[in-house]
Amino acid sequence: MEFEVRTRARRQFVDITPQVIEKVQASGVRSGLCVVYVRHTTAGVTVNENADPTVASDILRRLEALAPDDAGYAHLEGNSPAHIMATLVGSSATIPVVDGRLALGRWQGVFLTEFDGPRTRKVSVTVVGT
């Protein structure tokens, strides 16, 4: 199952929790695993707090400090920081499915992490189990 996300900035955390929950419900799986995966090399997926938006912005600002724009990269497209952030954050998140529900913790949400936008991104959701 796949859905699209239109990002609005060069770098942005987009809360995709509602779309992921919908796909888990549509799968009919009661017990198993949900994997959220981006088919891109300059974006990622992470699970973190989605209550206070300053959490996501603090994470993003820190990733920008860890992979700054001016570090003398060899790749000529100018988006090496985005590739580095993608590897640091990861291209997928795996979350348990319990009693037919995405078993996120109380404060957890699932984010598409855009590092080289704005773009239309494809997010894949795979649910395995019984």
Next chain:
Amino acid sequence: MEFEVRTRARRQFVDITPQVIEKVQASGVRSGLCVVYVRHTTAGVTVNENADPTVASDILRRLEALAPDDAGYAHLEGNSPAHIMATLVGSSATIPVVDGRLALGRWQGVFLTEFDGPRTRKVSVTVVGT
């Protein structure tokens, strides 16, 4: 399946390998995957060496250098470094199950990584396969 871990410090790597092995054995799965997941946004899960404890402490010290306490964060709770470390480390680890056993390498262990303790943390273990 779930178990609790009581952490003892603000930041700490807790070796949870024995508990994870026990859950894999209890599942009866012979071949598949084990996912260890924390339902928290200021803790993570990682696989790394559990023979010499200085490995875990070196990783933790480096994470503290990468997400320092005084980087001018917007989030007012003061635990932005913990959220950043959670995204860098990840909220889950996925490990193969082979012949009914957790197929860790010889030097590998599974760690709950506490970044904002001490607290009681919930760890979820999901085993899928046949």
Next chain:
Amino acid sequence: MEFEVRTRARRQFVDITPQVIEKVQASGVRSGLCVVYVRHTTAGVTVNENADPTVASDILRRLEALAPDDAGYAHLEGNSPAHIMATLVGSSATIPVVDGRLALGRWQGVFLTEFDGPRTRKVSVTVVGT
């Protein structure tokens, strides 16, 4: 299923996409998940661009900046940077299997990330689904 990779340098990204694709095809799984896992604590697995090799080298150079050799580590074997990079990158990658194929994006490849070579590394591929 497992295969070996002989790395050729202290630090190196090795594109293992062909071997992973082969294991997915051998599994006969049409729909599900593929997990690529390294049973080592000084190497990792990541998904990123495998078209232009400067992407991998820029990521590797940045990881070396984030976990420098001379940061005063306690672990006496001298390979703490490699353990730190393993936790930052992760010891596994999870990729959907759709219509019997590894559902990588157009620019994505799977890399074994060697941080303490050269060595012979074991890579495990697990495919679950139907």
